Amino acid sequence: MFMILTKNDIEAMGRIERLNLVNSLTGPKPANLIGTIDREGNPNLAIFNSVVHIGSHPALMGFILRPAGDVRRHTHENIRATGVFTINSVGVEVIAGAHYSSAKFDAEVNEFTECGFTEEYLPDFPAPFVAESRLKIGLAFDSELPIPSNGTSLIIGRIEHVMMDDSLFAPDGKLDFESYDAAAVSGLNTYYSVTKKAVFPFAHPGKFPETLNEKKV
Amino acid sequence: MFMILTKNDIEAMGRIERLNLVNSLTGPKPANLIGTIDREGNPNLAIFNSVVHIGSHPALMGFILRPAGDVRRHTHENIRATGVFTINSVGVEVIAGAHYSSAKFDAEVNEFTECGFTEEYLPDFPAPFVAESRLKIGLAFDSELPIPSNGTSLIIGRIEHVMMDDSLFAPDGKLDFESYDAAAVSGLNTYYSVTKKAVFPFAHPGKFPETLNEKKV
Numbered sequence: 071m072f073m074i075l076t077k078n079d080i081e082a083m084g085r086i087e088r089l090n091l092v093n094s095l096t097g098p099k100p101a102n103l104i105g106t107i108d109r110e111g112n113p114n115l116a117i118f119n120s121v122v123h124i125g126s127h128p129a130l131m132g133f134i135l136r137p138a139g140d141v142r143r144h145t146h147e148n149i150r151a152t153g154v155f156t157i158n159s160v161g162v163e164v165i166a167g168a169h170y171s172s173a174k175f176d177a178e179v180n181e182f183t184e185c186g187f188t189e190e191y192l193p194d195f196p197a198p199f200v201a202e203s204r205l206k207i208g209l210a211f212d213s214e215l216p217i218p219s220n221g222t223s224l225i226i227g228r229i230e231h232v233m234m235d236d237s238l239f240a241p242d243g244k245l246d247f248e249s250y251d252a253a254a255v256s257g258l259n260t261y262y263s264v265t266k267k268a269v270f271p272f273a274h275p276g277k278f279p280e281t282l283n284e285k286k287v
Numbered sequence: 288m289f290m291i292l293t294k295n296d297i298e299a300m301g302r303i304e305r306l307n308l309v310n311s312l313t314g315p316k317p318a319n320l321i322g323t324i325d326r327e328g329n330p331n332l333a334i335f336n337s338v339v340h341i342g343s344h345p346a347l348m349g350f351i352l353r354p355a356g357d358v359r360r361h362t363h364e365n366i367r368a369t370g371v372f373t374i375n376s377v378g379v380e381v382i383a384g385a386h387y388s389s390a391k392f393d394a395e396v397n398e399f400t401e402c403g404f405t406e407e408y409l410p411d412f413p414a415p416f417v418a419e420s421r422l423k424i425g426l427a428f429d430s431e432l433p434i435p436s437n438g439t440s441l442i443i444g445r446i447e448h449v450m451m452d453d454s455l456f457a458p459d460g461k462l463d464f465e466s467y468d469a470a471a472v473s474g475l476n477t478y479y480s481v482t483k484k485a486v487f488p489f490a491h492p493g494k495f496p497e498t499l500n501e502k503k504v
Contacts, residue, residue, distance in 0.1 A: 073451040090460030092343035097317030097376045097472040125437040126309035159314045173490035220342040232292040243307030254315040259487045264479035275391035
């Protein structure tokens, strides 16, 4: 059976139920830890489920930043202060620690140690990477686009460095997230592993896609 | 072993390799079909991997729109002309047809029939839903935020209708994407199923998350 909820039904929901539902509607989301540092050298780490591909050339990634809440505010202040941040893909084996980074820790708490992660740095790039991540991206702040409809922002970064386990990388540039065991998220707190079902060629009119791999869909 | 790619390494890649790599860097992405209609009643359907949660109250979702390419242009023109669009979650059983919608079909081609889907309509809401989807959202155009860094846009819609298989919906608002068999995507053409690993409570400082469910991580 199908159920239909209208805008009014959603507005009439309790806050938590509405948060859970609306955060689920996009489908499976990527789980990423964003690492930043303030001018005094205090690192910050927080999970974001809103990282989105903006473009490949130039290579740009973005995420939605909510102004309310300490966790997000530290991330924002640090990016604006230092001009850099890292995006670190979350593997299934560290989802508990990654989720813990969403707690509202005080500014002086180091979320890396608190959540079981290790800071890692590249020369001449001040933002901390997550050593435990198998895919880590260092970005320079590019732009912030305010979203007037609800006071959030789209923060965009230019990719400066990509560090990854070389077993992830195929010659054509594709990354294998199943062997990597990358986590996906739905809503605010449900975590998934992913299993590869099909790789399709670029689609052309008149040719219904057949899988490039041998796995059955 | 870890490999490190710099900005210059990425810029020096071939176009396809760079597209594959940079599109993979966010981690697993949601697979959604966006349905629109023009003023003459011709429907359009195209897959997007960039749908992102913008906010819950008001309930807003967005996606990144590339201006180049016919598929995207039809989506854009139709949204601006009619003020409405639909986001339809892709189940694993229809990934081949969903991927096929990324082909550059001529304007007169109906991607619904061409890709094996069925149009479905709600009264007083002109944009077509995908009947085969178990989670379909009807949105009213809210705003378009141009992204100056690469000429793309963030298109934001206000959620007007949610239609879903009622077996998906839990009383707390969470949706179960494993039982639903929602697809995730990496890069441009690798599709995954998802398997639930853990549900955590909201995180609080001092309480390292333990799973709410019985599944082992």
